[in-house]
Amino acid sequence: MPVETEAPGEGDGTRRGLGQYALRFRVSGVAGFLVLLCVAFALLRPAFMTPGNLNAIISNAAILAIVAAAQAVVLITRNLDVSVGSIMGFSAYLTADFAARHPGVGLALLLMPLVIGGALGAINGLLVAYGRVSPLIATLGTLSIYRGLTYVYARGQEITSSRLPHWMNALPDMRFAGIPLLVLIAAALVCLLAAFLNFYALGRRMYAVGSNVSASAFFGLRTKRIVLFAYTLGGVLCGLAGFLYAARVGTVTVVLASGWELTSLAAAVIGGVSVAGGSGNVIGAALGAVVLATIDNGLVLLGIPEFWRMFVQGSAIVLAATADVIIAGQVRHSLRARRRLARP
Amino acid sequence: MTAKLSAPALRIVGLTKSFGASNALSDVSFDVGRGDVHALVGENGAGKSTLVKIITGILEPNAGRIELLGEPVRFATPVEARRAGVAAVYQDPKLFPHLDVAENISMGAAPVTAIGAVDRKAVVARARDSLARIGVGIDPHALIAELSVAELQFVEIARALTADLKLLILDEPTSSLTPAEAEKLFQIVHDLRDNGTSVIFISHRLEEVALIADAVTILRDGRHVLTRPAAELSQAEIVRTMVGRPLKGMFAERAKRKPGRELLRVDELTREGVFSNVSFSLRAGEIVGMAGLVGSGRSEIAQACFGLAPPTSGRVALDGVPVTPRSPKQMLGLGLAYLPEDRDGVGLIMPATIVSNITLPILRALARLGLIDEAAARRIATEAVETYRVRTTGVDQIVADLSGGNRQKVAFARWLSTRPKVLILDEPTHGVDVGSKAQIHEIIARLADDGLAILVISSDLPEVLGVSDRVLVISEGELVAELDPSAVNQETVMMAATRNVRDAAHAG
Numbered sequence: 017m018p019v020e021t022e023a024p025g026e027g028d029g030t031r032r033g034l035g036q037y038a039l040r041f042r043v044s045g046v047a048g049f050l051v052l053l054c055v056a057f058a059l060l061r062p063a064f065m066t067p068g069n070l071n072a073i074i075s076n077a078a079i080l081a082i083v084a085a086a087q088a089v090v091l092i093t094r095n096l097d098v099s100v101g102s103i104m105g106f107s108a109y110l111t112a113d114f115a116a117r118h119p120g121v122g123l124a125l126l127l128m129p130l131v132i133g134g135a136l137g138a139i140n141g142l143l144v145a146y147g148r149v150s151p152l153i154a155t156l157g158t159l160s161i162y163r164g165l166t167y168v169y170a171r172g173q174e175i176t177s178s179r180l181p182h183w184m185n186a187l188p189d190m191r192f193a194g195i196p197l198l199v200l201i202a203a204a205l206v207c208l209l210a211a212f213l214n215f216y217a218l219g220r221r222m223y224a225v226g227s228n229v230s231a232s233a234f235f236g237l238r239t240k241r242i243v244l245f246a247y248t249l250g251g252v253l254c255g256l257a258g259f260l261y262a263a264r265v266g267t268v269t270v271v272l273a274s275g276w277e278l279t280s281l282a283a284a285v286i287g288g289v290s291v292a293g294g295s296g297n298v299i300g301a302a303l304g305a306v307v308l309a310t311i312d313n314g315l316v317l318l319g320i321p322e323f324w325r326m327f328v329q330g331s332a333i334v335l336a337a338t339a340d341v342i343i344a345g346q347v348r349h350s351l352r353a354r355r356r357l358a359r360p
Numbered sequence: 361m362t363a364k365l366s367a368p369a370l371r372i373v374g375l376t377k378s379f380g381a382s383n384a385l386s387d388v389s390f391d392v393g394r395g396d397v398h399a400l401v402g403e404n405g406a407g408k409s410t411l412v413k414i415i416t417g418i419l420e421p422n423a424g425r426i427e428l429l430g431e432p433v434r435f436a437t438p439v440e441a442r443r444a445g446v447a448a449v450y451q452d453p454k455l456f457p458h459l460d461v462a463e464n465i466s467m468g469a470a471p472v473t474a475i476g477a478v479d480r481k482a483v484v485a486r487a488r489d490s491l492a493r494i495g496v497g498i499d500p501h502a503l504i505a506e507l508s509v510a511e512l513q514f515v516e517i518a519r520a521l522t523a524d525l526k527l528l529i530l531d532e533p534t535s536s537l538t539p540a541e542a543e544k545l546f547q548i549v550h551d552l553r554d555n556g557t558s559v560i561f562i563s564h565r566l567e568e569v570a571l572i573a574d575a576v577t578i579l580r581d582g583r584h585v586l587t588r589p590a591a592e593l594s595q596a597e598i599v600r601t602m603v604g605r606p607l608k609g610m611f612a613e614r615a616k617r618k619p620g621r622e623l624l625r626v627d628e629l630t631r632e633g634v635f636s637n638v639s640f641s642l643r644a645g646e647i648v649g650m651a652g653l654v655g656s657g658r659s660e661i662a663q664a665c666f667g668l669a670p671p672t673s674g675r676v677a678l679d680g681v682p683v684t685p686r687s688p689k690q691m692l693g694l695g696l697a698y699l700p701e702d703r704d705g706v707g708l709i710m711p712a713t714i715v716s717n718i719t720l721p722i723l724r725a726l727a728r729l730g731l732i733d734e735a736a737a738r739r740i741a742t743e744a745v746e747t748y749r750v751r752t753t754g755v756d757q758i759v760a761d762l763s764g765g766n767r768q769k770v771a772f773a774r775w776l777s778t779r780p781k782v783l784i785l786d787e788p789t790h791g792v793d794v795g796s797k798a799q800i801h802e803i804i805a806r807l808a809d810d811g812l813a814i815l816v817i818s819s820d821l822p823e824v825l826g827v828s829d830r831v832l833v834i835s836e837g838e839l840v841a842e843l844d845p846s847a848v849n850q851e852t853v854m855m856a857a858t859r860n861v862r863d864a865a866h867a868g
Contacts, residue, residue, distance in 0.1 A: 215477040215478055215480070216476065216477055216478060217470050217472060217478050220459070220463060220467070220470070220478060221467070221468075223456070223458065223459060224456045224459060224467055226458075227456035227457055227458040227459060228454075228455065228456050228457060230454070231453075231454040231455055231456060233437070233438070234438045234439075234454045235439070235454075235467045235468040236437065236438075236439030236442075236468045236469075237467070237468055294456065294457070294458035294459075295458045
């Protein structure tokens with residue numbers, strides 16, 4: 017028997033718990049946290065607030081922001097992709113190798129990482145959506161497969177920047193109105209993606225599938241296709257990110273972007289994307305990337321050994337995920353309470 | 361009554377559906393008139409939900425056909441059914457908790473703007489419009505996670521309204537609503553009917569059926585018993601028809617024994633808002649039935665005794681010793697075991713073997729220097745499989761591969777391995793085939809003869825009356841009657857269980 021609720025039909029009165037506020041205003045929470053972080057570092061080390069340093073932070077965050085957005089796209093559908101780093105590495109290596117063999121290749125080269133990344137993402141999507149393999153296991157497998165193929169293909173060779181097209185080497189230093197081009201690319205991509213997820217039917221359906229997969233069938237949503245699409249889109253973004261990262265580091269090795277699965281997951285979760293699906297957005301994920309880059313930067317300025325970086329990153333994941341569990345728990349609880357009351 | 365201008369809104373002819381060997385529906389035929397509110401009643405397991413699932417395209421029938429306004433239809437999915445104007449609102453909401461009301465109403469069929477984006481304004485307007493049509497003022501921007509159960513059902517109805525709605529099916533919509541909310545729902549149903557939509561209304565509350573229905577169809581054991589105008593049926597008649605099943609020969613006669621000492625005593629047990637002032641006792645060798653509608657608080661009372669959900673006040677004594685139930689572990693240790701209704705979800709570990717399921721509660725006792733005595737575990741499991749006649753290929757079989765009845769026997773064995781004094785069984789034969797059912801009843805009787813005190817919670821009235829020495833009836837969280845099963849019939853129990861305590865209180 018439910019506790020007496022206010023009679024429906026009387027105004028727009030709906031009750032909101034703390035968890036529900038958190039659900040609605042998560043992104044503002046991350047932004048607020050970022051501001052606090054900056055204030056703290058600025059007070060401790062005045063050098064933090066210099067334009068040069070802030071520029072360094074967002075440059076470092078830019079590529080991670082794209083990968084975090086890719087991770088968020090998959091997380092929103094209540095799935096997971098831990099092969100993002102391997103997709104980046106595979107796409108970057110093949111593209112760089114092609115460019116090295118065909119000097120003089122133009123901007124058309126950019127299509128290559130997108131197609132490769134998309135294909136690798138689609139394989140993940142097929143395994144998860146149609147093969148019904150658990151997302152963690154499937155992408156853990158492809159993490160190893162994609163990286164392994166990169167090793168096999170490369171035979172231990174690295175591709176030095178001297179063999180890459182000139183424009184590719186110049187890319188990381190390009191600026192527009194004083195802002196690094198990489199940052200602008202990342203910002204534009206994240207905004208486009210956010211608009212797609214927020215305003216387009218397919219984007220909304222991705223949230224719906226992540227929110228309640230069993231209801232999706234009643235709404236005629238093609239769940240499997242939607243999940244496949246999410247992985248593919250994520251793959252395309254990782255392919256591009258891999259290419260940009262290769263351009264940035266100059267020398268493309270077989271271990272490029274190893275470990276990014278954890279960093280991207282950390283950024284997305286810190287940015288308020290729920291691992292339980294259905295909530296969060298890519299802008300939050302991108303902000304999460306900026307938070308991680310800010311922490312990195314701050315630790316260096318404070319003279320804290322780099323070894324602490326992993327510790328801080330891991331703690332951030334655990335903290336953010338715990339907050340997430342509490343919020344998701346509230347949502348589930350409200351539904352489960354109803355289901356229990358209404359059991360046949 | 362509506363004029364019979366042409367075909368009925370819905371005609372069901374010879375619908376049959378079987379799951380494995382058991383027939384959920386056999387040869388069911390009836391008509392739902394245009395613009396009628398048609399009540400569908402029957403005990404739990406009578407086939408109502410199966411019927412709804414077939415009409416809306418979730419299940420496929422083995423035989424029979426469905427006609428909508430004279431046209432034969434067979435929906436492959438609920439979406440097809442909805443497109444044709446047939447929608448169902450289920451007990452558990454099928455909505456997206458993270459998304460807002462407006463979006464839920466339009467999901468899957470949202471209008472788009474020139475640039476292909478979802479037309480948010482149109483989506484909100486559509487939601488406002490649909491909600492206004494049923495006269496509820498839910499904010500279209502509210503998240504589904506923020507709504508009450510009643511509001512969720514209103515959203516589901518509003519969603520159904522966006523199509524040209526010909527038939528709306530409400531599956532026990534009021535089972536978790538407050539009286540005020542239920543009243544609002546009835547008003548919506550009346551309005552829909554006045555606009556020509558037919559409504560199939562499934563409910564256990566017979567006063568509601570009398571209040572709202574134009575016609576009544578009664579199902580029993582998957583068969584159609586009757587369809588008649590509601591005005592021609594009294595509540596007593598409905599109850600009699602619902603439960604009227606031959607009782608004789610189903611239950612082994614148990615020799616009357618003198619009950620032993622009091623093993624469980626519950627005094628004024630209350631859990632705020634769920635049940636209140638429940639007092640009863642169980643004696644050694646006694647089987648006590650607990651009847652009542654689903655949601656009346658029966659399971660919650662048992663769970664409070666078992667330490668799953670602590671009561672807010674009241675006393676519990678086990679074998680004369682007062683106890684405060686805090687956790688199942690504590691209560692198991694004190695000799696009280698509870699076999700939950702959701703056997704597959706809570707009562708058993710489905711992907712594990714029979715041995716590990718049966719010996720799980722006694723692993724500590726089986727351990728030698730921290731290692732499990734594998735041989736002893738197998739011996740106990742083998743014994744149990746024989747005692748409870750579990751049909752299996754061996755004790756290493758995975759529980760998920762057993763039939764419902766055999767799973768229930770394993771669940772029995774599992775809890776009985778703790779050697780309890782008091783055993784509470786929640787719907788022990790729910791979803792169990794007839795053969796296993798009889799065996800389970802036999803096991804219950806044997807356990808009582810061995811001196812256990814047993815409480816059987818069941819919605820199956822013949823079962824409650826057949827196996828129990830005494831029957832307690834719970835309605836709306838209160839113990840409303842204690843009956844002698846040899847002196848009463850199923851109607852008496854049903855009447856007591858369906859009496860609306862709150863309404864009675866209102867009436868004076």
